[in-house]
Amino acid sequence: MRPVYLDNNATTRTDPAVVEAMLPFFSEHFGNASSTHAFGEHVGEALKKARKQLQALLGAAFDHEIIYTSGGTEADNAAILSALETQEGRDEIVTTTVEHPAILTLVAHLEKTRGIKVHLIGVDRHGRLDLDAYAKALSPKTALVSVMWANNETGTLFPVAELAEQAKAVGALFHTDAVQAVGKVAIDLKSTAIDMLSLSGHKLHGPKGIGALYVKKGVKFRPLIRGGHQERGRRGGTENVPGIIGLGAAADLALQHMEEERTRVKALRDRLEQGILQRVSNTLLNGDGDNRLPNTANIAFEYLDGEAVLHNLNKAGVAASTGSACTSGSTEPSHVLRAMNLPATALHGALRLSLSRENTGEDVDRVLEALPEIVTRLRAMSPAWLAREGADGAAVASHV
Numbered sequence: 455m456r457p458v459y460l461d462n463n464a465t466t467r468t469d470p471a472v473v474e475a476m477l478p479f480f481s482e483h484f485g486n487a488s489s490t491h492a493f494g495e496h497v498g499e500a501l502k503k504a505r506k507q508l509q510a511l512l513g514a515a516f517d518h519e520i521i522y523t524s525g526g527t528e529a530d531n532a533a534i535l536s537a538l539e540t541q542e543g544r545d546e547i548v549t550t551t552v553e554h555p556a557i558l559t560l561v562a563h564l565e566k567t568r569g570i571k572v573h574l575i576g577v578d579r580h581g582r583l584d585l586d587a588y589a590k591a592l593s594p595k596t597a598l599v600s601v602m603w604a605n606n607e608t609g610t611l612f613p614v615a616e617l618a619e620q621a622k623a624v625g626a627l628f629h630t631d632a633v634q635a636v637g638k639v640a641i642d643l644k645s646t647a648i649d650m651l652s653l654s655g656h657k658l659h660g661p662k663g664i665g666a667l668y669v670k671k672g673v674k675f676r677p678l679i680r681g682g683h684q685e686r687g688r689r690g691g692t693e694n695v696p697g698i699i700g701l702g703a704a705a706d707l708a709l710q711h712m713e714e715e716r717t718r719v720k721a722l723r724d725r726l727e728q729g730i731l732q733r734v735s736n737t738l739l740n741g742d743g744d745n746r747l748p749n750t751a752n753i754a755f756e757y758l759d760g761e762a763v764l765h766n767l768n769k770a771g772v773a774a775s776t777g778s779a780c781t782s783g784s785t786e787p788s789h790v791l792r793a794m795n796l797p798a799t800a801l802h803g804a805l806r807l808s809l810s811r812e813n814t815g816e817d818v819d820r821v822l823e824a825l826p827e828i829v830t831r832l833r834a835m836s837p838a839w840l841a842r843e844g845a846d847g848a849a850v851a852s853h854v
């Protein structure tokens with residue numbers, strides 16, 4: 455049976471059209487864009503086109519606002535470290551408890567090694583940001599605010615445009631990790647106060663190992679990687695030409711399909727989610743019901759271990775995740791779900807199903823067929839579930 459892939463927030467399949475666009479740049483057009491001969495010139499032209507394609511997806515005012523990086527993690531690191539250098543006299547960072555480790559690991563390191571004060575803003579039960587705490591944390595000492603556009607585990611969207619306005623009012627720079635949002639939601643950076651934005655090719659059907667940092671015109675930037683004059687001196691090193699061409703092609707496809715795919719994928723996701731919630735008892739939907747990426751469903755099965763559900767789903771030919779790819783395999787509950795204060799009964803039982811434009815109604819049917827039976831079987835073997843049934847039975851008996 456054809457495997458069903460529902461782990462698109464971890465990574466997506468590179469679109470065949472993207473691969474096709476990249477291929478000539480490994481062999482036929484192998485030149486270095488810095489070279490002045492014909493081999494290099496052709497590459498230079500192709501890179502310019504790719505930059506325009508990404509600019510269009512982001513709604514950036516200028517194509518030189520884009521700096522290519524090796525992915526989302528590098529873009530996040532470059533943004534934070536640059537802001538600390540350029541924002542003289544300011545030594546505080548405001549971010550959230552639910553960021554990706556690409557942000558959280560770095561800010562913890564900066565706190566420890568450089569004495570930077572980090573304000574971690576919390577979220578509520580539905581993953582919504584504590585806006586009062588955010589407003590209170592901002593001050594003339596804030597160098598940078600970094601708040602993700604969309605959460606990788608729950609898909610919850612943060613109101614980044616408004617948050618950026620508030621940051622601007624205190625003179626802080628505003629960065630957003632939009633790795634999960636780019637290609638899935640409409641973005642028009644020229645109409646926002648967002649100063650910097652990170653993205654990653656492999657989350658939007660582009661290749662792995664390529665990403666970008668958008669830096670608004672006029673915002674000072676200090677390179678993370680110093681070297682040659684590539685990227686206008688803002689990121690040294692010979693360009694990953696096939697990767698950049700692939701990212702451009704992926705951006706172009708995302709823009710072409712976004713409207714139509716967003717509606718179709720959301721309808722599939724909603725049917726999947728509702729189907730699970732109706733068929734399986736003691737399930738919790740994690741994340742902001744309305745304000746969410748159209749492709750992400752995060753559901754916790756009480757009294758179960760998400761890893762066991764995942765393992766059984768894998769055996770049924772369905773690939774999904776229990777949380778972020780970087781932390782799966784560890785038995786620790788996700789930091790995002792912990793920050794959301796999930797009940798202890800559900801904390802270990804989360805399953806993330808993330809769709810893409812490649813999924814079909816048949817994929818949804820396959821999960822809806824397999825999952826309820828898996829949960830019933832695992833619960834029948836779960837001491838916690840059986841103890842709960844006993845406890846509920848006792849409660850009903852005493853009530854009667």
Ligand SMILES: Cc1ncc(COP(=O)(O)O)c(C=O)c1O
Pocket residue numbers: 463464524525526527528554556602604605606631633634653654655663665779
């Ligand atoms: C929200 C978020 N930020 C950053 C990253 C890291 O991106 P990359 O894999 O390109 O380094 C990821 C990838 O999982 C992500 O989901």
